[in-house]
Every structure is written in C-alpha cells, then in structure tokens.
Amino acid sequence: MPGYLDGDIPNFVRSGRPAAASRSDPRDTMPTQRPTFVTRAVPRMTLQGARLIMAAAARRAAAMGVAMDIAVVDDGGHLLAFNRMDGAKLSSVDIAISKAWTAACTRRPTHDYAEIAGPGKPAFGIHVSNGGRFMIVGGGLPITLGGVVIGGIGCSSGTVQQDRDVAAAGIRALQQRLGDGGRAAARPSARRTARGAGARRRARH
Numbered sequence: 412m413p414g415y416l417d418g419d420i421p422n423f424v425r426s427g428r429p430a431a432a433s434r435s436d437p438r439d440t441m442p443t444q445r446p447t448f449v450t451r452a453v454p455r456m457t458l459q460g461a462r463l464i465m466a467a468a469a470r471r472a473a474a475m476g477v478a479m480d481i482a483v484v485d486d487g488g489h490l491l492a493f494n495r496m497d498g499a500k501l502s503s504v505d506i507a508i509s510k511a512w513t514a515a516c517t518r519r520p521t522h523d524y525a526e527i528a529g530p531g532k533p534a535f536g537i538h539v540s541n542g543g544r545f546m547i548v549g550g551g552l553p554i555t556l557g558g559v560v561i562g563g564i565g566c567s568s569g570t571v572q573q574d575r576d577v578a579a580a581g582i583r584a585l586q587q588r589l590g591d592g593g594r595a596a597a598r599p600s601a602r603r604t605a606r607g608a609g610a611r612r613r614a615r616h
Contacts, residue, residue, distance in 0.1 A: 453559065454556050454557065454559055454561050455485070455486070455561060456483075456485045456486065456491060456554065456561045456562040458491055458492065460585055461483040461491035461492040461562070462492055463584055463585055463588060464483050464492075464554070464564060464581035464582065464584060464585050465481055465483055465492045465494050465581065466584075467580055467581045467583070467584030467585075468481050468564065468566065468577050468578065468580055468581030468584075469481060469494055469496060470580075471576065471577045471580035471581070472496060472566070472569070472573075472577045473496070475569070475573060475576070475577070477568060477569040477573055477577075478496040478497060478498035478499040478568060479496055479499050479503075479507070479566050479567065479568040479569060479573075479574070479577055480493075480494070480495050480496070480499045480500065480503040480504050480506070480507035480566070480567050480568055481493070481494045481495075481496075481507060481564070481565070481566050481577065481578075481581070482507040482508040482510070482511040482564065482565045482566075483511060483554075483562060483563070483564050483581070484508075484511040484512055484515050484562055484563050484564075484565075485515070485561070485562045486515055486560055486561050486562055487515070487516070488511075488512040488515045488516045488563070490508060490511075491562070493507075493508065496568075499568045500567070500568045503567035503568045504567075506546065506548070506550075506565070506567040507550070507565040507566055507567040507568075508565060509544045509545070509546045509551075509565065510546045510548070510550050510551030510563075510565025510566070510567060510574075511551055511562075511563040511564050511565030512544055512546075512551075512563065512565070513544065513545055513546040513551050513563070513565075514551035514552050514553045514563035514564070514565065515553060515554070515560065515562050515563030516563075517553075518553050518560045519553060520549070520551060520552050520553065520575075521546045521547060521548060521549055521550060521551035521552075521565075522548075522549030522550075522551075522571065522575065524537065524538075524545075524546075524547035525547050525548060525549060525571075528547040529547075534547075546565070548571060549571035549572070549574060549575050550565060550566045550567055550569075550571060550574025550575055550577075550578060551563060551564070551565040551566075551578065552564055552575070552578045552579060552582060554582050554585065555582075556585075556586070556589070564578045564581050564582060565578065566578045
C-alpha cells in the first residue's frame with residue numbers, strides 16, 4: 412500500500428475494518444455461563460403423598476363434624492387425588508378442585524385473593540380468568556416442601572375457616588411424616604442402602 416512498508420501497515424488497514432473494531436472487546440474474554448436446559452433434584456408430589464394428605468384432611472374434617480370435598484393436585488395443578496366425604500355438597504366438588512388448582516398454580520393461598528380481588532381492589536376480575544377456575548375464596552393452600560411448591564390442596568363444603576383448617580391439617584401431616592423439611596424423601600436410609608449394597612454383592616457372585 413502506498414506510503415507504508417508492508418510491516419508497518421496497521422492491522423485495521425489490513426482487515427479493512429475501522430480502528431474501533433480492531434480493539435479487543437472485554438466481553439470476548441469474560442467467562443461464559445453454561446446454559447441450563449434441565450433443572451434437577453426438584454421434589455415432586457407422588458400419589459402416595461397425595462393420599463397421605465387426603466387421609467389427614469379427611470380425619471380433621473370428620474373430627475370437626477363437617478363432610479367435605481377435598482382435592483390434591485401436583486405443582487402444575489393436575490389432579491392427583493379427590494375425596495367426596497359422605498354428605499359433602501355436590502356443588503362443592505368443582506370448587507374444591509379449583510381451589511387446589513389456584514393455590515398450586517399461583518403459589519399462594521386462595522384467601523389472599525379474597526382481600527385483593529373484590530370490587531374496587533387491584534385484582535378485581537381475576538376470578539373470571541382461566542375459564543372461571545380461579546378461586547378467590549379461602550380453602551386452597553399451596554403445598555410447600557423446602558421452600559418449593561409441590562402441589563396444592565383445596566377443601567370445600569364448610570365455612571372458609573373450616574376449609575382452611577382442614578387443608579392445613581393435610582399439609583401438616585405430610586411435613587410431619589417427612590420430619591426434616593422434605594430431605595428425608597430424597598435421602599435413602601442407611602438400612603436400605605446397606606440392603607441394596609448387599610444385594611449387588613450377591614448378584615456379582
């Protein structure tokens with residue numbers, strides 16, 4: 412190139428790019444974070460867990476003398492277990508299921524919406540969303556384990572306070588069974604581990 416010796420030609424002239432583009436971008440040297448495509452070790456509600464919750468809730472309702480419709484769903488709002496006690500209101504079947512769905516999918520108790528979804532309140536009208544499934548009446552509670560929502564329970568047929576009481580009894584039974592906040596569910600006992608190791612040793616002989 413005229414006016415330059417070959418060894419003196421700046422890099423930006425050789426490349427034909429502006430001088431600013433030839434400077435190294437600090438972002439090019441920054442470590443990149445690997446994308447996460449799948450989350451792991453997330454607790455999931457099982458049918459056995461749903462049945463445990465259901466049984467405890469039904470016992471509480473019976474002790475109160477109130478026949479109830481009780482529904483338990485997973486963290487996506489899908490029904491796992493339902494129980495209509497003898498004498499429970501037929502009109503409350505869908506209400507109990509919808510309460511459980513609302514609590515699981517919003518990650519909060521349905522009675523929270525009773526305070527913010529009335530006329531003139533900020534969430535007014537939300538009860539007609541999702542095809543009318545959204546419940547703003549108390550009696551639906553999220554089922555939480557180790558800070559993670561794994562499902563929801565909905566109870567209907569009693570007063571709002573009775574419905575909440577029965578729902579809470581069901582959740583309490585699961586938490587008490589697991590004992591240490593849910594970690595017991597994911598950690599095999601030493602006895603089971605020893606049995607498994609013994610079985611593997613025998614299988615190799």
